[in-house]
Amino acid sequence: MVVYLLRRIVAVIGVVWAMTVLVFAIVHLLPGSVAHMILGEFATADAIAALEERLGLNDPLPVQYWRWFSGLLQGDFGMSLTMDRPVGPILFEALGRSAILAGISIVLVAIVGIALGVHSAVHRGSVADHVLTTAQYTLIAIPEFFWCIVVILVFAAWLGWLPATGYTSIADGGVLGWARHLILPVSTLVLGLIAHVSRMTRSSMLEAIESRYVLAARAKGLPERIVLYRHALPNALLPAITVLAIDMGLLIGGIVVVETVFAYPGLGRLLIYAIDNQDLPLMMGGMILVTSVYALSNLVADICYALLNPRIRYGGATA
Amino acid sequence: MSAAIAMPAWRRLPLGLTLGGTIVAIVLVLAVIGPWIVPYEPDAFSMRERLHPPSAAHWFGTDEFGRDVFSRVLAGAHYSLIMGFGATGISLAIGVPLGMVAAFHRGWVDEAIMRGVDLMISIPPVLLGLLILATTEPGVAKTVISVGIVYVPIMTRLSRAVALGLLAEDFVDAARARGDGAIRILWREILPNAWPPIIVETALRITFAILLGSALSFLGLGTQPPASEWGLMIAEGRPFIEEAPWIALAPGLCLCLLLIMVNMVGEGLRDLLDPRLQGRGHG
Numbered sequence: 059m060v061v062y063l064l065r066r067i068v069a070v071i072g073v074v075w076a077m078t079v080l081v082f083a084i085v086h087l088l089p090g091s092v093a094h095m096i097l098g099e100f101a102t103a104d105a106i107a108a109l110e111e112r113l114g115l116n117d118p119l120p121v122q123y124w125r126w127f128s129g130l131l132q133g134d135f136g137m138s139l140t141m142d143r144p145v146g147p148i149l150f151e152a153l154g155r156s157a158i159l160a161g162i163s164i165v166l167v168a169i170v171g172i173a174l175g176v177h178s179a180v181h182r183g184s185v186a187d188h189v190l191t192t193a194q195y196t197l198i199a200i201p202e203f204f205w206c207i208v209v210i211l212v213f214a215a216w217l218g219w220l221p222a223t224g225y226t227s228i229a230d231g232g233v234l235g236w237a238r239h240l241i242l243p244v245s246t247l248v249l250g251l252i253a254h255v256s257r258m259t260r261s262s263m264l265e266a267i268e269s270r271y272v273l274a275a276r277a278k279g280l281p282e283r284i285v286l287y288r289h290a291l292p293n294a295l296l297p298a299i300t301v302l303a304i305d306m307g308l309l310i311g312g313i314v315v316v317e318t319v320f321a322y323p324g325l326g327r328l329l330i331y332a333i334d335n336q337d338l339p340l341m342m343g344g345m346i347l348v349t350s351v352y353a354l355s356n357l358v359a360d361i362c363y364a365l366l367n368p369r370i371r372y373g374g375a376t377a
Numbered sequence: 378m379s380a381a382i383a384m385p386a387w388r389r390l391p392l393g394l395t396l397g398g399t400i401v402a403i404v405l406v407l408a409v410i411g412p413w414i415v416p417y418e419p420d421a422f423s424m425r426e427r428l429h430p431p432s433a434a435h436w437f438g439t440d441e442f443g444r445d446v447f448s449r450v451l452a453g454a455h456y457s458l459i460m461g462f463g464a465t466g467i468s469l470a471i472g473v474p475l476g477m478v479a480a481f482h483r484g485w486v487d488e489a490i491m492r493g494v495d496l497m498i499s500i501p502p503v504l505l506g507l508l509i510l511a512t513t514e515p516g517v518a519k520t521v522i523s524v525g526i527v528y529v530p531i532m533t534r535l536s537r538a539v540a541l542g543l544l545a546e547d548f549v550d551a552a553r554a555r556g557d558g559a560i561r562i563l564w565r566e567i568l569p570n571a572w573p574p575i576i577v578e579t580a581l582r583i584t585f586a587i588l589l590g591s592a593l594s595f596l597g598l599g600t601q602p603p604a605s606e607w608g609l610m611i612a613e614g615r616p617f618i619e620e621a622p623w624i625a626l627a628p629g630l631c632l633c634l635l636l637i638m639v640n641m642v643g644e645g646l647r648d649l650l651d652p653r654l655q656g657r658g659h660g
Contacts, residue, residue: 069495073495073496073499076496077496077499077500080496080508081508084508084509084512085512195393195637195640195641195644196637198640199584199588199633199636199637199639199640200633200636200637201588201591201592201595201608201632201633201636202592203591203592203595203608203611203612204611204629204632204633207611207614207615207618207625207626207629208626208629210618211618211619211622211626215618215619215622306501307501307502308501308502310501310503310504311501311502311503311504311589311592314503314504314507314596315503315592315595315596318596319615329504329507330507330596330597333507333510333511333598334597341511345504345507345508348501348504349499349500349501349504352499352500352501352504353499356499
């Protein structure tokens with residue numbers, strides 16, 4: 059278990075480091091000068107030379123990489139080119155707000171998705187099962203950005219129940235105002251993911267219900283409730299954890315889109331802002347931060363999996 | 378089962394596959410002939426006809442420049458298909474050979490390829506797409522390539538796993554005994570037998586490729602105006618969502634319909650070719 063954990067932690071560090079190399083390489087090795095990209099096509103040669111000097115762009119690439127990377131290690135992400143502030147605090151403020159969106163969403167997805175999937179499997183063939191299965195097919199394929207438009211149209215424009223865009227902190231708008239700004243973004247984020255998770259849970263729960271150990275439990279004369287929830291469910295939950303980890307990747311993609319549409323000041327919107335305005339330090343830092351968060355969430359999923367799965371917990375088996 | 382065998386072949390196909398396949402085929406035909414049958418010039422401004430609601434003259438209404446939304450939707454259909462099929466084709470073309478080579482050679486080649494795959498999989502798909510698109514001039518081709526690259530690792534992993542299973546078979550030993558080289562064995566013995574699971578994954582992947590491509594265009598990093606790519610049209614219709622919802626809703630509903638149908642084809646193919654995987658999803 060300890061060896062397994064250490065291996066996973068080393069892998070996470072490796073991924074984040076490799077990402078710094080990748081981001082740096084893509085930004086600096088692509089055709090076209092970085093200074094040119096920042097200043098636009100009408101920049102004078104003098105302005106470009108001055109900016110290159112200021113940003114240290116004339117140094118050899120490994121030197122530049124090391125300067126940036128050693129900064130990152132000390133928590134220094136550099137200065138934003140457009141906001142005249144250090145990148146670090148900007149990123150972490152936005153990360154906090156995105157974490158609220160992501161946290162609420164993933165908890166909702168886990169609870170609702172697993173509950174619906176288990177219900178579907180236990181009542182296989184019922185009307186509810188058919189409705190859910192059809193809804194899953196449909197919801198998985200509908201893009202988030204279209205959902206955003208639809209919910210804004212219905213709940214903000216037509217019904218006027220909720221604000222269409224923006225964000226209010228608890229300090230400014232109270233808990234109610236804060237929550238009202240979260241309802242639409244969160245519901246857009248979770249729809250597709252709930253469909254995905256409930257569908258996976260349904261199939262793994264069905265597999266568990268049809269297994270021999272459930273047959274054995276039934277043969278012992280255990281009440282159906284105990285057979286289902288003590289014997290079948292724990293085994294069905296393991297695949298659900300893997301699915302949740304995969305969905306973190308989809309959730310991050312969803313957050314980029316949803317924050318942009320709902321003008322929610324999180325990390326996703328900041329990343330798009332950085333790309334649109336060619337704020338390279340902000341963009342590079344944002345990419346590294348998002349990858350780190352994703353790698354860490356995968357690590358957490360692996361740990362949960364290991365804790366719940368006796369085959370990994372007790373054995374030396376490493377996956 | 379005897380009744381099923383007595384039925385004509387198409388009746389034995391899952392309903393989803395038939396329905397989905399038909400609709401996707403219709404979209405395909407419309408996308409090809411679209412530019413010739415559009416009632417209006419898709420990019421032509423008409424300032425007197427701004428923001429008209431849907432009518433007999435303009436089925437899907439007009440946008441803020443007076444352009445006919447129906448014509449634009451029709452003219453833009455091919456972008457989604459190029460995104461879906463093109464990007465998936467790219468991930469197939471790169472991923473399958475990589476996976477096969479990794480499985481065949483094992484050792485450090487395998488190790489190097491699979492660590493690269495691990496790295497790419499640890500970057501969220503949208504982020505990888507953004508990373509590729511962020512630093513270069515956006516465009517249709519670049520979007521297709523980016524989306525294709527994003528899904529290479531999944532294809533590599535799958536084809537490696539399939540090839541590993543097949544390499545243990547007797548007919549591969551026979552080929553080796555004949556003295557066949559690596560390329561010949563992979564091409565003649567492994568590939569023909571590896572197709573079913575790869576086709577299933579490809580079909581399911583097309584949905585995600587269309588989704589990701591249109592999302593990148595929606596974010597302004599993919600297809601650029603005045604192209605009438607559906608994701609881009611939805612983004613352009615967003616400011617007018619209250620006064621003229623049809624601008625965003627028409628391409629949005631078309632995109633959803635296409636995605637649901639493509640997904641149905643993928644699921645249907647899976648049920649047909651690989652019943653063991655029924656109900657398993659994709660990430």
